[in-house]
Amino acid sequence: MKDSVAEEHLYLGFSHQYRDSIFPLHTSISLFLLSYCDCKLFKIFLVPTGEDVDDQFVTKNLLGDIEVHLISRCQLPVVVQSCCLPAVVVKDGKFCRAGLSVVLRHIIQKTYEADPSKKDVLELLGFKKTCLKACAEVSQWTRLCEISIPLAVEGFLTASPEHCQTIPPDILQLERKLGEPVRVHNDDKIRRQKLQQQKAGAKAAVPVLGKEGTEEGKTVEMHQHPLPSLELSIAFSKLLVQEVSDAVNREAPHIRRTKTSDLPLLDHVFAEGLYFTLADIVLLPCIHQFLVSSKKQGKNLVNLPLIASWYRRVQEVPGVKKAAGKCKMELLQLPELMSAPQEQLQGFSSVPDKLEEENEDSHFIGGPRPTMTKLMVNGIEAKFSPHPCPSWTIDWTNLPSAVSPGEGKMSRDRALRKQQQLNNLVAAVTKLAKPGDVIVDFCSGGGHVGIVLAHMMPSCQVVLIENKELSLIRAKDRSDELGLNNIWFIQANLDYFNGTFNIGVALHACGVATDMVIDHCIKARAAFVISPCCYGFIQNTVKFKYPRSHQFKEVLSYKEHMILCRFADQTAVQLPPERRLIGKQCMGLVDLDRAWAAEERNYSVQVISMEPESCSPKNNMFVGIP
Numbered sequence: 001m002k003d004s005v006a007e008e009h010l011y012l013g014f015s016h017q018y019r020d021s022i023f024p025l026h027t028s029i030s031l032f033l034l035s036y037c038d039c040k041l042f043k044i045f046l047v048p049t050g051e052d053v054d055d056q057f058v059t060k061n062l063l064g065d066i067e068v069h070l071i072s073r074c075q076l077p078v079v080v081q082s083c084c085l086p087a088v089v090v091k092d093g094k095f096c097r098a099g100l101s102v103v104l105r106h107i108i109q110k111t112y113e114a115d116p117s118k119k120d121v122l123e124l125l126g127f128k129k130t131c132l133k134a135c136a137e138v139s140q141w142t143r144l145c146e147i148s149i150p151l152a153v154e155g156f157l158t159a160s161p162e163h164c165q166t167i168p169p170d171i172l173q174l175e176r177k178l179g180e181p182v183r184v185h186n187d188d189k190i191r192r193q194k195l196q197q198q199k200a201g202a203k204a205a206v207p208v209l210g211k212e213g214t215e216e217g218k219t220v221e222m223h224q225h226p227l228p229s230l231e232l233s234i235a236f237s238k239l240l241v242q243e244v245s246d247a248v249n250r251e252a253p254h255i256r257r258t259k260t261s262d263l264p265l266l267d268h269v270f271a272e273g274l275y276f277t278l279a280d281i282v283l284l285p286c287i288h289q290f291l292v293s294s295k296k297q298g299k300n301l302v303n304l305p306l307i308a309s310w311y312r313r314v315q316e317v318p319g320v321k322k323a324a325g326k327c328k329m330e331l332l333q334l335p336e337l338m339s340a341p342q343e344q345l346q347g348f349s350s351v352p353d354k355l356e357e358e359n360e361d362s363h364f365i366g367g368p369r370p371t372m373t374k375l376m377v378n379g380i381e382a383k384f385s386p387h388p389c390p391s392w393t394i395d396w397t398n399l400p401s402a403v404s405p406g407e408g409k410m411s412r413d414r415a416l417r418k419q420q421q422l423n424n425l426v427a428a429v430t431k432l433a434k435p436g437d438v439i440v441d442f443c444s445g446g447g448h449v450g451i452v453l454a455h456m457m458p459s460c461q462v463v464l465i466e467n468k469e470l471s472l473i474r475a476k477d478r479s480d481e482l483g484l485n486n487i488w489f490i491q492a493n494l495d496y497f498n499g500t501f502n503i504g505v506a507l508h509a510c511g512v513a514t515d516m517v518i519d520h521c522i523k524a525r526a527a528f529v530i531s532p533c534c535y536g537f538i539q540n541t542v543k544f545k546y547p548r549s550h551q552f553k554e555v556l557s558y559k560e561h562m563i564l565c566r567f568a569d570q571t572a573v574q575l576p577p578e579r580r581l582i583g584k585q586c587m588g589l590v591d592l593d594r595a596w597a598a599e600e601r602n603y604s605v606q607v608i609s610m611e612p613e614s615c616s617p618k619n620n621m622f623v624g625i626p
Contacts, residue, residue, distance in 0.1 A: 082499025382588025447475025511537030
């Protein structure tokens with residue numbers, strides 16, 4: 001592809017080749033999606049992790065008809081050097097998308113924008129276009145697809161023979177997920193159709209691509225499938241842009257009267273349920289490598305009947321075999337597997353999910369007073385440091401209008417409160433910053449904090465990180481209007497940013513995101529100025545357990561700490577004053593726990609109330625210095 005045509009550059013990691021895949025698997029997955037979408041919109045660069053890579057070998061033997069260029073890590077655009085690959089950068093080098101899910105979703109959207117006839121490509125994003133949109137830190141499903149399974153398969157392929165005897169727990173977790181009942185939009189209607197079919201003893205013919213089926217013409221043979229044939233017919237009718245027949249759609253009166261709780265559950269056809277989505281694209285190269293390796297070692301896959309049938313079914317999807325061929329993936333023809341005895345499967349697939357067990361315990365009743373009293377008895381009370389500059393304010397009237405948060409779609413009252421919040425954060429950052437510092441605005445949203453900082457501190461570099469694309473595009477537009485040249489934009493989840501920086505900032509980082517930002521700052525030994533939000537969304541995750549500090553852990557259980565978090569959210573203006581006061585005390589206690597946890601890692605941390613306190617119901621602010 002000519003440079004002049006390639007609007008965006010896609011950077012993929014390259015460590016080694018193994019059989020018919022490029023590693024890391026994130027790169028194989030990205031190349032498979034590009035082949036499936038037949039997307040030629042990106043100039044593609046492979047970034048070797050080692051120095052001894054043969055350019056000709058890589059391009060000729062691994063990539064089919066995809067043209068790639070090799071580039072060393074030190075030649076990458078500055079903004080990409082701060083991110084985990086894969087990453088996509090627009091031509092001016094200021095806007096970067098990083099991380100597997102973000103990059104894959106972007107490839108799909110660009111493909112559809114370039115050719116709106118490719119509706120099947122857009123359908124990969126699933127219902128309401130949310131497939132793999134939630135970040136891996138809060139979504140166990142995104143984490144399993146994006147991180148856990150690729151890493152588990154890479155580990156399995158490189159392990160010594162004695163360590164390859166057991167199926168990786170994450171693969172067993174996927175087997176278990178495929179056995180769970182499906183929940184889809186409008187599933188009540190589909191479940192009634194299934195009940196009608198069961199009552200009629202129907203075994204409908206299901207459209208499945210036969211060997212004579214052509215990719216382009218989508219010629220279809222009819223094969224007889226055992227149940228779940230209704231799920232299959234719905235899944236494949238969507239793929240082949242056909243309507244399910246009216247005979248299936250009409251419900252008998254006794255079926256309409258059946259209670260929802262008495263309807264049969266739906267079975268998985270694809271990874272997320274009934275429809276082929278991006279999750280299937282991500283999983284296929286990983287599961288393919290796992291199955292090839294297992295077959296070579298003579299392993300019996302009887303314990304993975306659902307994964308085996310999913311793998312066969314994905315191959316029937318129009319375009320999959322063609323894309324696999326382009327990527328030199330020789331898909332296996334697996335025999336039909338009978339399900340293993342249930343007790344045997346349970347022994348294999350009951351992966352202990354401590355997270356779910358712990359979080360199940362968070363459905364509680366009762367108020368915060370016993371918990372607060374328990375802390376008070378142990379000498380722990382919410383305490384706030386005095387505000388270092390309570391009357392300091394930005395001169396908003398003399399700033400360009402694009403700097404002001406009022407430029408967004410906000411009421412005048414809300415814009416004033418946002419300005420007051422920014423006064424507090426910018427005052428704290430101004431006291432900490434030195435010329436040449438890199439300041440990162442985490443969870444930046446539309447860039448209210450980052451744009452003010454970049455405009456007021458031209459000698460500092462400002463990086464905005466946000467996982468919502470539209471918010472970041474709005475921020476970029478405002479920055480372009482102001483002509484700022486000391487600002488960069490990264491659409492990514494926090495975990496995919498690994499750059500060095502001096503100060504981390506976040507205004508109203510939601511729930512666990514506050515702890516993620518603090519953790520990022522501590523690892524970089526950077527100062528931080530953070531205003532937390534959405535305390536009610538705090539819960540144990542893979543990386544964060546609550547309470548955070550040793551002092552709180554000695555006094556409170558997880559459940560008691562969650563009570564504080566739930567009541568810390570009760571500070572809205574319309575609540576009675578006494579209730580708001582308890583909410584503010586709970587906020588103070590949750591944030592004291594966070595402050596003490598940071599102090600255990602050699603930080604000095606103050607918890608301050610923003611001025612005026614009416615600027616936000618969530619008016620706490622941390623200032624942490626290493």
